[in-house]
Amino acid sequence: MVKCENCGYEGVKSDFRYLYNTTLDAETAYRECPQCYAWVVVNELEEERAEKQLQRENA
């Protein structure tokens, strides 16, 4: 789960609108908090793996 450090909003990665990354191969990217619009730095691969793992466990 991604958490916004500015307002505390927590959600899955895709809840946070993708903004950009500085290089295509960078691990992290900027996303935007849906609640306060602050920029959040997200480790894309780690988050996705964690989310998929969670989905598998829930299934």
Place this chain on the structure above:
Amino acid sequence: MAAVETRTIEEIEKSGQWWWWAEHKRSKRLDYLRKAVWKKGAKGSGYQPGVKVDLERAVLFTEAFKANEHDSLRMRYAKALANVFDNITIFIQDHAQIMGYLGSRPHTIVWHPEILFLLNEDLYNDRTVIPEPVDENLKLIRELCDYWNPQTTGAKVFNLVPPEEIVKLLTGVIGWGLPISRIGYATKQWDYMFRLGLEGIIAEIDERIKEAEDRIYNKVPDPEDLPYYEKLDVWKSMKVVLEAVIRWARRYSRLAKIIAENFETDPKRKEELLRIAEVCWKVPAKPPEHLHESLQFDHFIQIACRYEACEGAWPARPDYWHGPFYDKDVNQDKVLTHEEALDLTGEFLIRCYEVGWFWLMLARDTLQGITGTWVWTIGGVNEDGTDACNDMTDCLLEAARLVRVANPTFAFRYHPNVRMKTLREVFECIRQGLGYPSMRNDPILITNAMHWHKHPLREARRWVHQACMSPCPDTKLGCQPFRMANATIIAAKAIEYALFDGYDNVLQMQFGPHTGDASKFETFEELYQAWYTQVKWMMDTLVKLTNGGRYMAQFLDPRPLLSGLYERCVELGVDSSHPSERGNSWITFFAWMETGDSLAAVKKLVFDEKKYTMAQLIEALRNNWEGYEEMRMDFVRAPKWGNDDDYVDQIHVRCHRDVAKHSWEIKDPTGNPWPPLPENIAAYVTNATKVWALPNGRRLGDTLYDGGCSPGAGLDKKGPTAVLRSVAKIDHIGDVRATLLNQRLSPQQLAGEKGFHIWHSYIKTWAELGIDHVQFNMVDNETLKAAQREPEKYPELIVRIAGYSAHFVDLNKKTQDTIIARNVQELGV
């Protein structure tokens, strides 16, 4: 600040804060003028605080335009412009020696309401630039908008193509704006102007007028005489406005004299003002004879042309044209010291830097930090092939380091016989973090100009940058009257359209032609041909409108002043947009290098290795890679341009070659081809939200590659030589009109004498490989990151974007990030 003054040059060099060095080295006059200048470039996309729109130009122009409604459109424009020159408020800044200002106050930017209704509405809605009293001026702006909007050139151009194509053009995917001559920029024909002065040109026009009157008034005109009715109007409108320019210059002369004789108490300044009065009385009416006069002549003409139009670039070759005057005054007659020449030259740069007009937010965003791509050409060769570098070249480079303006910047025409003294000055500018000059490979570009537009050798050697990149001779038939600034495409969209059957996922409309369901493509060749169809369609769609706009401009949007400055136009009695020059069209390909990298990734992972299917790829892209991060990283890790890897490089070369081939199939109004010119200015950032996810691994929002042939930021993993080897696989004569390579070098590695030799070796290799362009940023990440954190401490830090330089703090964070992300290349010794 006091602590900084105690640092030695070596300490400043180490810190990379060269602006402090400049502040202490330049003369008091230059220091005053540099600090007094108003920055007109946008910060991000908004104007700087305090900058206001100038309404005088708009009101005076409209007043006279309305008063002469029975004249031809051309003559109405001429009289409207003459009214501006005769009546706009003029002023003389303390310590200034070069006169001429675009606007009636130092902090103003002019507005051209006759050009584009979108621009007019942008102004009405931008309260930050409305001068006091705001309510009253808003009412005035509304009235002007209502008067002009239906008859702006933009409104007329809309009628040239079907409405559905206009919609596509307004998206910015095809065409950056509309083809309007008053948004175009022009190379000036200095040999004509400096030889005759405006009075001499008017005398030539008078002869033509007499000839026309003899043909149509003093006898029954024969059929071949009938075009002289129109020619007569062309010549008379030229004369109206050229005479007005002389009167405008002489208003400065009178003002300087009045101040000198009635108000100035400092005897030295009084003497200066009287000299200014003499200079402004003489030029541009008569040919210049001294450096002060030639610089003043040049500046008056450039400003006058910007009262006529929004010339968004500033083609110039100042060392070539002003060099003989420097040599005469400083070296031969010794009537001017080098320091005095340096003061004039520094001010010449500052006067250019302060020029600005109110411009569309879209354009401001794409040219963050500056008002136009004012790339001045220096160095190169003479018509006979000898080295053209002179003491004025060195003076310009030295002045640039002292005033450190982000605009104009220089591009240096490098050739094997360039004088070493000048090359060292070039290196010093780059080393001191200006980001310019960019380096241009002169022999390659001379041949390139001959190849594409058939310029004869001697004229091709006179080439000048039209904007950031394209070489065009400043000769009678070589001068391109204006570049249609709209002639751009976002080339990466062709890949998107090939993958989605012509559908635009961002704009959510069918955009390109149907080229089939890509999820069912079974071979790489099918994908490639779909892409080629899409890119050809983009080029054709653009060229249709641009050719129409160019041809029709002589009727819809005449430019009497610019026309009167071209020998060709005076001789033929035609408007500058009449297609009678040799031609120099090109299509700017924004976001071009994503093409080859995307195609190579699909070829490798889908068709060669079969790790993924086309259907899987389309699905991942449709989702903007969301939920497909591991797969995305596979596509990112596929072979990329800039690593001397033939797998991907040959695909790039094939794309270049096929596009070049098609460019011969679409002719411009002069009958010449439309070659591709890949580059990006800051469009690689602004277009990031217009290009959907691509197979090179980018997502919607990620910045595009920053150059024209630069590798993607951080994707060149094998060092500077591998980058050069990849880039050298492009034929820089036959594949492109020009292309842009960004490189970052380490300031620490290139310090001192050793640094120069390392850089020089690199440049020799670059030149021998036949690459036409390279430009450098030589500021380390530590400094850039510090400037992000504490911008107030780094107001003068300059960086190279892509085709222009800007103060780092005037860029938005995303653009700043992209510059930091570029790999710093360590050069081998």
